[in-house]
Amino acid sequence: MYSKLQYISQGETIEKQLYNIHQALDAGCNWLQMRFKNQKPKDAFSLAEAVKPLCEQYHALFIVNDDLHLTKEINADGVHLGLTDTTIDEARAFLGTSKVIGGTANTFENIQNHVKNGCDYIGLGPFRFTATKEKLSPILGLSGYFDILQKLKKAKIEIPVYAIGGITLRDVSPLMETGIHGIAVSGIITESDEKEKLIQQLNEKLYANVIV
Numbered sequence: 001m002y003s004k005l006q007y008i009s010q011g012e013t014i015e016k017q018l019y020n021i022h023q024a025l026d027a028g029c030n031w032l033q034m035r036f037k038n039q040k041p042k043d044a045f046s047l048a049e050a051v052k053p054l055c056e057q058y059h060a061l062f063i064v065n066d067d068l069h070l071t072k073e074i075n076a077d078g079v080h081l082g083l084t085d086t087t088i089d090e091a092r093a094f095l096g097t098s099k100v101i102g103g104t105a106n107t108f109e110n111i112q113n114h115v116k117n118g119c120d121y122i123g124l125g126p127f128r129f130t131a132t133k134e135k136l137s138p139i140l141g142l143s144g145y146f147d148i149l150q151k152l153k154k155a156k157i158e159i160p161v162y163a164i165g166g167i168t169l170r171d172v173s174p175l176m177e178t179g180i181h182g183i184a185v186s187g188i189i190t191e192s193d194e195k196e197k198l199i200q201q202l203n204e205k206l207y208a209n210v211i212v
Ligand SMILES: Cc1ncc(COP(=O)(O)OP(=O)(O)O)c(N)n1
Pocket: 006, 008, 033, 035, 065, 066, 080, 081, 082, 083, 084, 085, 102, 103, 104, 105, 122, 123, 124, 133, 162, 164, 184
């Protein structure tokens, strides 16, 4: 089963991205989504080429944001696709069954479709406003997660759902009570001066009800 914490990288340059990714891995993240928006393909490739061995060294799962071809070229562990990116079924046909494919959702119907098309996990959001992403879908808030997770339960649809968007440490426990599997975060980890402590605190809350 996937880790309950996914770090989504930030940084305007290859150097800043690499720095942020290295710091997050060093502080205990074991699932990375490399999100390097609006870049030249050769720069995204260079970054991915450096991130791949880093993730191997830290035994972290390496997911690429948006770019199916880069995922295959670099042999990353998988890709995350949004509602306006390549569709999940096309991605599955292109990547095969061995790669992890994550899909963005904002509604119950989005999740139903993703599951039908062979998606492995869902990024459901946004939870609240965030400056990390432009053109946000409607904000879900806690009640939105409750609603959608209840519908999934009723429909007996089982897929790991990750909350995303403006999540802070104090949101984690109430969000977990809605039935989500975990969270995907960017800003709080990138901006933290005490990353190791923060990741430990996040994981304590994320795994609070897990029986080992
Ligand atoms: C885990 C996770 N969930 C949602 C998103 C958002 O994807 P998308 O809507 O394609 O937006 P961009 O990240 O591509 O700007 C995500 N990246 N990860």
